[in-house]
Amino acid sequence: MDSLFYHQHGGAGINSDAEVLDFSVNISPISPPIGALTLNDFALHAYPSIDGKGIKDFYKARFGLDNAMVLPLNGAIEGIYLLPRALALRHILALSPSFYEYERAARIAGAELTFLPLKSDNGFLLPGIEQLAEALLDAEAFFVANPNNPTGTEVPPEMIMALASRFPDKWFILDEAFIQFTPRFPDNSLMYQVMALKNVIVVHSLTKFYALPGLRLGAVIAHPDVISRLLYYKEPWTVNAIAESVATLLLNCGAFEEELRDMILSERERITALVSGIDGIRLAGGAANFFLAQWNGGCSLDALLSWLAERQLHVRDCRNFPGLEENFFRFAIRRPVENDRLLDALRLATLSSGNPLKTKPFS
Numbered sequence: 613m614d615s616l617f618y619h620q621h622g623g624a625g626i627n628s629d630a631e632v633l634d635f636s637v638n639i640s641p642i643s644p645p646i647g648a649l650t651l652n653d654f655a656l657h658a659y660p661s662i663d664g665k666g667i668k669d670f671y672k673a674r675f676g677l678d679n680a681m682v683l684p685l686n687g688a689i690e691g692i693y694l695l696p697r698a699l700a701l702r703h704i705l706a707l708s709p710s711f712y713e714y715e716r717a718a719r720i721a722g723a724e725l726t727f728l729p730l731k732s733d734n735g736f737l738l739p740g741i742e743q744l745a746e747a748l749l750d751a752e753a754f755f756v757a758n759p760n761n762p763t764g765t766e767v768p769p770e771m772i773m774a775l776a777s778r779f780p781d782k783w784f785i786l787d788e789a790f791i792q793f794t795p796r797f798p799d800n801s802l803m804y805q806v807m808a809l810k811n812v813i814v815v816h817s818l819t820k821f822y823a824l825p826g827l828r829l830g831a832v833i834a835h836p837d838v839i840s841r842l843l844y845y846k847e848p849w850t851v852n853a854i855a856e857s858v859a860t861l862l863l864n865c866g867a868f869e870e871e872l873r874d875m876i877l878s879e880r881e882r883i884t885a886l887v888s889g890i891d892g893i894r895l896a897g898g899a900a901n902f903f904l905a906q907w908n909g910g911c912s913l914d915a916l917l918s919w920l921a922e923r924q925l926h927v928r929d930c931r932n933f934p935g936l937e938e939n940f941f942r943f944a945i946r947r948p949v950e951n952d953r954l955l956d957a958l959r960l961a962t963l964s965s966g967n968p969l970k971t972k973p974f975s
């Protein structure tokens with residue numbers, strides 16, 4: 613396994629050239645107004661709280677979640693790796709394609725992973741409840757992202773709740789790293805169901821929505837008994853002093869949250885409408901702040917990607933995901949003017965597709 617390759621995130625390898633528009637990373641295109649902070653603003657001479665109290669304060673004030681239901685994390689990824697280990701999982705069901713780290717976390721914990729393939733011909737939608745129930749028979753846990761990355765498709769929370777009631781001895785682990793971008797949030801989040809359904813566990817992230825990948829902020833949200841079990845296995849002090857201070861500053865970002873949600877919602881609709889008029893590109897997903905796209909524009913995807921890169925536009929080549937080998941790529945929703953640059957380039961690319969582009973792409 614080439615871990616370097618698999619761990620390469622969307623933006624890796626791109627110089628910090630101000631002109632480059634990086635649509636390959638699916639984080640918010642705008643940042644929260646947390647001010648111009650310096651290291652002196654943080655108590656770096658002392659240990660932070662042992663349990664990431666600033667993050668607990670955030671989830672209590674922002675989402676009304678009791679401290680005992682929240683396990684602060686150094687990014688959602690810490691929870692993804694902690695859960696299979698702490699719950700001693702031996703057999704996990706996951707979707708394919710989905711976030712690669714579930715697979716690696718399961719493998720490191722010694723768990724066997726079974727994949728439920730999502731199909732491009734129905735837009736990568738989750739199968740029906742009976743098919744899911746059958747797939748779950750041999751599994752102890754279902755690891756699923758809502759919305760799923762990279763397909764951008766939603767998991768109906770009602771279906772998960774029905775399955776969680778039907779199989780109380782199985783774990784339902786929902787990765788809601790992108791859920792704040794969805795129009796139905798918070799109604800579609802299972803973070804409010806964990807008291808009623810003890811076998812439902814939510815992994816939440818503050819990385820994507822608040823554009824803070826460098827800080828590492830997230831939490832597991834679960835029934836207090838489950839949190840206690842996880843705590844037994846978790847390393848102390850994984851949330852640093854800067855991260856826990858910034859978590860509380862995010863509580864003053866209501867206007868930012870509204871602006872971001874409005875922007876993503878209207879751009880999602882605009883992009884969907886505009887791309888439907890471009891021959892050679894088919895969109896899937898779009899429930900979060902990114903789209904999965906399939907290129908069929910007359911030249912190879914390699915030619916398209918290098919043509920875009922020449923124009924300082926980067927998208928995520930998704931052909932290394934199982935099931936996405938046929939010319940799939942992912943692009944994030946950015947600011948309107950930035951989205952226009954990508955859409956114009958894609959439109960031009962398809963218009964040029966009648967030419968012998970395989971030898972001379974789009975020039």
Ligand SMILES: Cc1ncc(COP(=O)(O)O)c(C=O)c1O
Nearest residue numbers: 687688689711757761789817819
């Ligand atoms: C589905 C999904 N979950 C979790 C994460 C990781 O989140 P964090 O940066 O908070 O660890 C990612 C990052 O790409 C992701 O795509």
